[in-house]
Amino acid sequence: MTAEPKRASEWTIHGERVIDDTRRAVLSIADVELPDGVRFEQYVLRIPGxxxxxxxxxxxxxxxxxxxxxxxxxxxxxxxxxxxxxxxxxxxxxxxxxxxxxxxxxxxxxxxxxxxxxxxxxxxxxxxxxxxxxxxxxxxxxxxxxxxxxxxxxxxxxxxxxxxxxxxxxxxxxxxxxxxxxxxxxx
The missing domain is CATH 3.90.79.10 (Nucleoside Triphosphate Pyrophosphohydrolase)
Known part of the structure; x- marks a missing residue:
């Protein structure tokens, strides 16, 4: 099975590090790159449904x-x-x-x-x-x-x-x- 090709406007995730992991939330910082090459860190919060x-x-x-x-x-x-x-x-x-x-x-x-x-x-x-x-x-x-x-x-x-x-x-x-x-x- 081959992966779907990357779309021109899709962001690239270079990594994600967890800052805090609790019963009700995981806070991390993702290292992302925009299609134009700009790279930055983005906070990500993952919460149970x-x-x-x-x-x-x-x-x-x-x-x-x-x-x-x-x-x-x-x-x-x-x-x-x-x-x-x-x-x-x-x-x-x-x-x-x-x-x-x-x-x-x-x-x-x-x-x-x-x-x-x-x-x-x-x-x-x-x-x-x-x-x-x-x-x-x-x-x-x-x-x-x-x-x-x-x-x-x-x-x-x-x-x-x-x-x-x-x-x-x-x-x-x-x-x-x-x-x-x-x-x-x-x-």
């Missing part, structure tokens, strides 16, 4: 968590979700995270969208699922995850994105996909 869920109920509301993100020092609405455990299937992770973080168990789930959050620096597979309905388990949500859990009307989602109270890449990407489904009558 993550999965999240957009739970939509019969009243066209989305299950969301109000939480503080210390890196941004802001309070934001986010979808429930989290990192995949080793060898865990993304759909199983997504369902588990919804229940742990919100006290709701999603019903039927289907893959909605997958994405990479920042392809120039970060390698992290993310999957967003759509769940149609959920059942309350009676369990209290994890206090470490969110200050409160709420059902946000779907017709208010765009306003929250516009005003910056929904900013996370997964939440924005997934919710925009749901808004498109809704606009085309496929939700």
């Amino acid at each position: 993550a999965a999240m869920v957009i739970v939509v109920d019969d009243e066209q509301r989305v299950l969301m968590m109000w939480r503080h993100r210390f890196i941004l020092d802001r309070w934001v609405w986010e979808l429930p979700g989290g990192y995949l455990d080793p060898a865990e299937e993304p759909m199983a992770c997504a369902a588990r995270e919804v229940e742990e973080e919100t006290g709701w168990r999603p019903r039927s789930m289907e893959k909605l969208v997958s994405y990479q959050p920042m392809v120039g620096t970060i390698d992290q597979d993310n999957v967003v699922y759509l769940a149609r309905g959920a059942d309350f388990t009676g369990a209290d949500p994890d206090i470490n995850e969110a200050e409160r859990i709420a059902w946000i009307p779907l017709d208010e989602v765009q306003r929250h994105i516009d005003d910056g109270t929904i900013v996370g890449a997964g939440s924005v990407a997934g919710l925009l996909a749901v808004l498109l489904l809704n606009a085309t009558g496929k939700l």
Whole structure:
């Protein structure tokens, strides 16, 4: 089997050295060369995959968590979700995270969208699922995850994105996909 020929615009990687390797991230510096011969070092962050869920109920509301993100020092609405455990299937992770973080168990789930959050620096597979309905388990949500859990009307989602109270890449990407489904009558 022969390798595919290099394309004219493809970067050359001369090496990569690990700076820090933890359970949740590997930070390295790659020695790269551009097609025009310019060579430089680029930080690379490799993170385990993550999965999240957009739970939509019969009243066209989305299950969301109000939480503080210390890196941004802001309070934001986010979808429930989290990192995949080793060898865990993304759909199983997504369902588990919804229940742990919100006290709701999603019903039927289907893959909605997958994405990479920042392809120039970060390698992290993310999957967003759509769940149609959920059942309350009676369990209290994890206090470490969110200050409160709420059902946000779907017709208010765009306003929250516009005003910056929904900013996370997964939440924005997934919710925009749901808004498109809704606009085309496929939700």
